[in-house]
Amino acid sequence: MGDYLQLILLGVVQGIAEFLPISSSGHLVLTEQLLGYFGGKSLAEGKTVEVMLHLGTLAAIVLVYFGDLVRTLRSPRLCGLLIVATIPAGIVGLTLKDWFETAFDSPLVVGFGLLITAVLLTLGQTLERARMSDLEMPWSVAIIIGCFQALALMPGISRSGSTISGGLLTGVDRLGATRFSFLLAIPVTSGAILLTAKDVWEEPEMVTGLGPLLVGMLVSFVTGWLTLKWLIRLISQRKLHWFAIYCATVGLITLAVNASLPTAEGHHEATAGAELVEADEPP
Numbered sequence: 001m002g003d004y005l006q007l008i009l010l011g012v013v014q015g016i017a018e019f020l021p022i023s024s025s026g027h028l029v030l031t032e033q034l035l036g037y038f039g040g041k042s043l044a045e046g047k048t049v050e051v052m053l054h055l056g057t058l059a060a061i062v063l064v065y066f067g068d069l070v071r072t073l074r075s076p077r078l079c080g081l082l083i084v085a086t087i088p089a090g091i092v093g094l095t096l097k098d099w100f101e102t103a104f105d106s107p108l109v110v111g112f113g114l115l116i117t118a119v120l121l122t123l124g125q126t127l128e129r130a131r132m133s134d135l136e137m138p139w140s141v142a143i144i145i146g147c148f149q150a151l152a153l154m155p156g157i158s159r160s161g162s163t164i165s166g167g168l169l170t171g172v173d174r175l176g177a178t179r180f181s182f183l184l185a186i187p188v189t190s191g192a193i194l195l196t197a198k199d200v201w202e203e204p205e206m207v208t209g210l211g212p213l214l215v216g217m218l219v220s221f222v223t224g225w226l227t228l229k230w231l232i233r234l235i236s237q238r239k240l241h242w243f244a245i246y247c248a249t250v251g252l253i254t255l256a257v258n259a260s261l262p263t264a265e266g267h268h269e270a271t272a273g274a275e276l277v278e279a280d281e282p283p
Helices: 003-017 024-037 048-064 066-073 076-095 097-103 107-126 139-151 159-169 174-202 210-236 240-259 264-280
Strands: none
Touching: 003 024, 003 048, 003 210, 024 048, 024 107, 048 066, 048 174, 048 210, 066 076, 066 174, 076 097, 076 139, 076 174, 107 159, 107 240, 139 159, 139 174, 159 174, 159 240, 174 210
């Protein structure tokens, strides 16, 4: 499978899953696993591809929420709320960086994460208490939403789904919770991109060309912009349960499929054993 086709597919997945509350990180892991079955190759060691795809969806957020972003920069209090809400994910991300990088290689972790996302979305819609807008939230609510975002560092747990659910559970109205969630994505995603870009710069292991990467970024931007506009309408209509059902279904399928597959270590031992048997056989 060609590099361009793979990056286009990954760009579509990133653009859709980054904004819908279904976990983009989890879906990228599962998509790369699925592409491997059809002859796809590893396009980049480290996270070069992830950086480019997230740049595309970050640009989509800025475009859709440009007016709100300008107003945020003019409001010291709202800027402060976003900074406070960013702190938990920053602490957890830096403290457990190595663990999270390992978790991204495990479809089983993604499966469990998707089930957690389904629970969060169900609780958020069921226990919703709209008492205030995002502009009226107290500092304690911003910290709680930030803790929900830190939880979403685990692949399979949706960042948008967890933060929107956290906002709904703490009394923020639907549109306010959605707007705050995606404004909060800007500093967190930017920080993650900078950290990953630093790793890529220090240990460049990119095995695909710049052209396919730019195409993937463009696809993730366009797909993300369309998806985000659609999601805002869906949330206003109380449709989060659709995504909860989807996450639960995909999570259970992922666990069932990967639990039945041999582990990489077991496969290696079996292969080594077969080679020894063949070596011992008389010519």
